[in-house]
Amino acid sequence: MARAKTSDKEPEYLSTLERGLSVLRAFDQSRPEMQLSEVAAVTNLSPAVARRCLNTLVKLGYVAKHGRRFLLRPEVLAFGWSYISSMNLETVALPFLQAVRDETGDSSSMAVLSAHDVLYVAHVSTMRPIRLSANVGTRFPAHATSLGKVMLAFQPEEVIKDYFAKASLTRFTERTVTSPKDLRNLFAKVREDGYASALDELDYGIVSVATPVFDRERRIVAAINCSTSTTRISLEELIRAHVPVLRRASSEIQTALARHPYISRSLSSD
Structure with a gap:
């Protein structure tokens, strides 16, 4: 999942929001559950950044964690x-x-x-x-x-x-x-x-x-x-x-x- 190029970004652009949304969009019918390494690969994020995004989304109730695997929660339907x-x-x-x-x-x-x-x-x-x-x-x-x-x-x-x-x-x-x-x-x-x-x-x-x-x-x-x-x-x-x-x-x-x-x-x- 490609991210916006740095040169395309405006001063008001929030890269952290982009990364969080890219993590949410990474899950689909073929990838309902993923480990951290899989999320990082799909989103082109570093494992450290992907982990922070996932942990934040877990805290907010949009992502669930079961063992080492992550999956979306119904809250995203909002x-x-x-x-x-x-x-x-x-x-x-x-x-x-x-x-x-x-x-x-x-x-x-x-x-x-x-x-x-x-x-x-x-x-x-x-x-x-x-x-x-x-x-x-x-x-x-x-x-x-x-x-x-x-x-x-x-x-x-x-x-x-x-x-x-x-x-x-x-x-x-x-x-x-x-x-x-x-x-x-x-x-x-x-x-x-x-x-x-x-x-x-x-x-x-x-x-x-x-x-x-x-x-x-x-x-x-x-x-x-x-x-x-x-x-x-x-x-x-x-x-x-x-x-x-x-x-x-x-x-x-x-x-x-x-x-x-x-x-x-x-x-x-x-």
């Missing part, structure tokens, strides 16, 4: 809940995502662009099984998702250039598009069509379609999607049946965001 409650997403997004789910029968989500990933900020699930489930806080590589393609397609050129310069365009299946040239061509089509789709790109058996959500200045701040199994519906039928529903929901969310401009500012990647 950070995510503070965001969800303060941004009023239950009013702004969830009713429209629920309407999409009820009309289509498929799960619906809203996500933002976070570095090189899509980050889910609202989600309404369905009872239908899907290979890769998503919840609020889930992250997926942007280039392999319909949500990511939409959000990248409508970014300013400097953001797209920076993305290609820094992102790791991993190939997850034989259908994953990893060529910057091919992705740029896809982005142009997304801007023309007003939606993006993905078929077997993040994993086999998953098909999805997404539409953009803009603020009052027509800057993209988020995207919403429907995703389901390829055994249930073809990509062509998904686009035909779901894109109009998603476009209507995007428009309704945009209207709601216009009444709460602080939410647009929060969702924006600027």
Whole structure:
């Protein structure tokens, strides 16, 4: 997990806070428990600094220690809940995502662009099984998702250039598009069509379609999607049946965001 370069830091920058947050972010599904040496390796911190961060977080109740191993405590959920409650997403997004789910029968989500990933900020699930489930806080590589393609397609050129310069365009299946040239061509089509789709790109058996959500200045701040199994519906039928529903929901969310401009500012990647 890379840390900010010293040259990038401003006088008001708190390196100690950065280190503490990097320790919290080091834990994930593949690393639910770690020893001190593992935390230091993941965060690129010295063992002494990692130990001080961990001990502080243990004292504050965000990390638990069992023997030589550390793990997160439920208290860290307070950070995510503070965001969800303060941004009023239950009013702004969830009713429209629920309407999409009820009309289509498929799960619906809203996500933002976070570095090189899509980050889910609202989600309404369905009872239908899907290979890769998503919840609020889930992250997926942007280039392999319909949500990511939409959000990248409508970014300013400097953001797209920076993305290609820094992102790791991993190939997850034989259908994953990893060529910057091919992705740029896809982005142009997304801007023309007003939606993006993905078929077997993040994993086999998953098909999805997404539409953009803009603020009052027509800057993209988020995207919403429907995703389901390829055994249930073809990509062509998904686009035909779901894109109009998603476009209507995007428009309704945009209207709601216009009444709460602080939410647009929060969702924006600027």
